[in-house]
Amino acid sequence: MPMDDFKKLATGNILFNLNRIIAPKLVTILYFLGLAAILLWAVTHFFSSFRFGFGSGLWGLLEIAVFGLLALVVLRIVCEGVIVYFTAHTAEADAYTPTGSSGSLIDDVRDALEELAEAEEIEERPTPAAAPVTPKKPAPADVAAPVAEEPAIMPDADAPKPAEHAPEKPTTAP
Numbered sequence: 001m002p003m004d005d006f007k008k009l010a011t012g013n014i015l016f017n018l019n020r021i022i023a024p025k026l027v028t029i030l031y032f033l034g035l036a037a038i039l040l041w042a043v044t045h046f047f048s049s050f051r052f053g054f055g056s057g058l059w060g061l062l063e064i065a066v067f068g069l070l071a072l073v074v075l076r077i078v079c080e081g082v083i084v085y086f087t088a089h090t091a092e093a094d095a096y097t098p099t100g101s102s103g104s105l106i107d108d109v110r111d112a113l114e115e116l117a118e119a120e121e122i123e124e125r126p127t128p129a130a131a132p133v134t135p136k137k138p139a140p141a142d143v144a145a146p147v148a149e150e151p152a153i154m155p156d157a158d159a160p161k162p163a164e165h166a167p168e169k170p171t172t173a174p
Helices: 003-011 023-050 054-088 090-095 105-124
Strands: none
Touching: 023 054, 054 090
16 A cells, blocks of 8 residues: 555545445555554563563563464454455445435534434324224114123122121101
């Protein structure tokens, strides 16, 4: 990737414009950053392991050889997997056409907020009053309507029984 591409990436609207897909191009940048991170780890581990003596320094060299190579292999496999994924889905990426492309990210955010506000207005509008319900026509007399049977109520054995009324005493007038 030439230096002009880095300038274009950093100063232009490439990162803020969603009309193009840049993730496959970023894999190489991530790969080089991973290589630099592994190299930086190897150098710091080399000097820090020799700080504790010659024997631990030799052990540190063995660790750098084993874990450094393992890290290189894992980094390469992950980056190749991402590249294969994007290569397998190039047809979908080419068919992708964003809707309503505008000039800047601010315009895109403004449009998205306006769409959300419109959606909320539609949800908040009161629904019209329901139409009055018309009563059902009575069934003709020759068709017998089904009669629901009342369920038999069993008194609870534990429930208190109603008090019986005492016979009324005849009242005498004075």
